[in-house]
Amino acid sequence: MSEIEFLSWVRGPGFQIATIIFIAGVFIRIAEILLLGRKANLAEAKGSEMSSGLRTVLTRSVPDKATFQRSAYTFTAGYIFHLGLFVTIFFYAPHILMFKDVIGISWPSLPSPVVDAFTVVSIIALLVILAHRMSNTVLRFLTTGEDYLVWLVTFLPFITGYIAFHRMWLTSPTLIAMHILSVELLIIVLPFTKLMHSFTFVLSRWYGGAISGYRGVKS
Amino acid sequence: MNNNEDKTLEEMTRDEKTHDERTLGETLRSQGISRRSFLKFCAATASMMAMSPAMIPKIARALEQARRPSVIWLSFQECTGCTESLTRSHAATIENLIFNTISLDYHHTLQAASGTAAEAAREAAMKENFGKYLLIVDGSIPLDNPGYSTIAGISNVDMLMETAAGAAAIIAVGTCASYGGIPHANPNPTGAVSVTDIIKDKPIINVPGCPPIPVVITGVLTQFLTFGSLPELDDIGRPMAFYGKSIHDRCYRRPFYDKGLFAETFDDEGAKKGWCLYKLGCKGPTTYNACATTKWNNGTSFPIESGHPCLGCSEPDFWDGGGFYKSISMPTENITKTVIYTAAGAAAAGVAIGAINRSRKNKAVASHSKTGIDDLSK
Known part of the structure; x- marks a missing residue:
């Protein structure tokens, strides 16, 4: 297989396979969660479930002081790379083109050097997170193989994207193909691991807020 | 007074030489190319091919003394665009003169002879220069049915095998000869392949492009004439000097x-x-x-x-590659349909699985029996 054939494969059949697994996985899991249902609450409602739920989806993005102080490392580095993921995925011109091709809408991009800077900072943040996870005794004790897997599949698109953008070591068709392949790996793994939180965070935060709303207390 | 008396011995000798026997230097001088512009060409070639300036005199010396190498040009499944590109490179350039000074012994489009005479020219050139001639190929070779493309009743693959046997090196000109090109495009109805797919025991240089840049051909020829060697190639057989950068x-x-x-x-x-x-x-x-x-x-x-x-x-x-106007970051196939169908199918599957989960839960609730104090005393 030549490198152009490799690139054509990841842009063609590879992308199709990964998209099918990703979409099917995410939809099935969300449908399952929604259909689990909840026990009817027989107590009288003291407030709105919906407004409290929606508010909590947003307010939980800000850590409370005590939690932040307890795990400052995880929060800071975690915040940085999540922001980096958001910017690099949604504001790099070639990525927006891909979204436009798939979902039909596009939006303005950020200059490539800005996205590049976010990538570098995110890579550092991810490395810090890994080092912290491996060096902290409690964290290491709690860590499973899946945690390392999800770290790896998140890290690979960043590092391959960075190398492809700067055209280091290999020729660019191979580098771009490797980057696309790493993203395909990420979206294949996503629905079946804790990476699913990229969708379920809305449900879980809403649920937390809704319980409090029903009881008429602050979530 | 005899005309010959005005000429130096060297000039007389040169005149007596047939065109084929002249060195490249002699040919260029006879065509009015000054030494200055010749050296300029050598310098440009050296820099183009990323050679050190110390190589310039070597290139000049070697080129001046080079004899016209015999070149056989085979055209298979092609559009003649590669030949057009080379022959229409600007007439006055030295590259073109260098190209003129190779002994192009066989080329469908350019030779005057046709039919049996043309094939006889190819066979003669092969015989006289066995092991020394350069073979240039443009166009891909169909393997599905030899009848898809023939010349004088000889299938492309047979002619390539026969002619490649005595070649010192092969230059695959154009993307068709280098990688199969347009005939090789999906669904490849003729089973078209490249030269490297067939010939395994000869040095092959790929000069792809649709068409390739003329100066790349002359650059490769210059290297061959100068050093008798082939340029450094990348992993798909292209000269690094021209194809090293995107x-x-x-x-x-x-x-x-x-x-x-x-x-x-x-x-x-x-x-x-x-x-x-x-x-x-x-x-x-x-x-x-x-x-x-x-x-x-x-x-x-x-x-x-x-x-x-x-x-x-x-x-x-x-x-x-998914269309000329589709960016590299876009998927090559229509992914929107895939997304919609998968989403619909998966939502249905999710609902079905959810329903099964629910009924299992209800069954479990229904069959749940409470443990009382009596059970514990058992």
Whole structure:
């Protein structure tokens, strides 16, 4: 297989396979969660479930002081790379083109050097997170193989994207193909691991807020 | 007084030499090329091929003394665009003269002879220069049915095998000969393959492009004439000197790419300002060729300079890359349909699985029996 054939494969059949697994996985899991249902609450409602739920989806993005102080490392580095993921995925011109091709809408991009800077900072943040996870005794004790897997599949698109953008070591068709392949790996793994939180965070935060709303207390 | 008395012995000897016996230096001088412009050509060639300036006199000496090598040019499944490109390179250039000074013993399009005489010329050249001639091939070779493309009743693959046997080296000119090109494009109805797919025991240089840049051919010929060796090749057989950098790396519009300034359509403000053509499907980032530096039409411009994205014509399978106007970051197939169908199917599956889960839960609740104090005392 030549490198152009490799690139054509990841842009063609590879992308199709990964998209099918990703979409099917995410939809099935969300449908399952929604259909689990909840026990009817027989107590009288003291407030709105919906407004409290929606508010909590947003307010939980800000850590409370005590939690932040307890795990400052995880929060800071975690915040940085999540922001980096958001910017690099949604504001790099070639990525927006891909979204436009798939979902039909596009939006303005950020200059490539800005996205590049976010990538570098995110890579550092991810490395810090890994080092912290491996060096902290409690964290290491709690860590499973899946945690390392999800770290790896998140890290690979960043590092391959960075190398492809700067055209280091290999020729660019191979580098771009490797980057696309790493993203395909990420979206294949996503629905079946804790990476699913990229969708379920809305449900879980809403649920937390809704319980409090029903009881008429602050979530 | 006899005319010959006015001439030096060297000139007399030279005149007596047949055209074939003349060295390249003699031929160039007879065509009025000054030593200065000849050396300029040698210097340009050396820099183009990333050789040290110390090589310039060596190139000059070797070229001057080189005898016209016999060249056999075979055209298979091709459009003659490669020949057009080479012969229409500007007439006055030294490259062209160098090209004229090879002994092109067989070329369908250019030779006067036809039929049996033409084939006889090929056979004679092969016999006389066995093991020494250069074989240039343009066009791909059909393997499905030998009858798809024949010359004088000889199938392409047979003629290639026969002619390659005595070749010192083979130059595959154009993307068809190098990688199969357009005939090889999906669904490849003729079973077209490249020269490297068939010939395994000869040095082969791929000079891809649709068509390739003329100066690349003369550069490769110069190296062969000068050193009797082939240039350094990349992993798909292309001379590194010309195909070592991507179009994107050398593109004068690269700063716009880096700044995120793109032409969105062919006639918008960005296009008029000469911004990057990435969004219009430019394959510059994945294409390795010398267009951005050597340019076309005697250094006038190259496609991107004329406002059109690079098609990636010097890369294998460039016809199957998902469309010329589709950016590299876009999927090659229609993914929207896949997304919609998968989402619909998965939602249905999710509902079904959810329903099963629910009924299992209800069953479990129904069959749940409470443990009382009596059970514990058992």
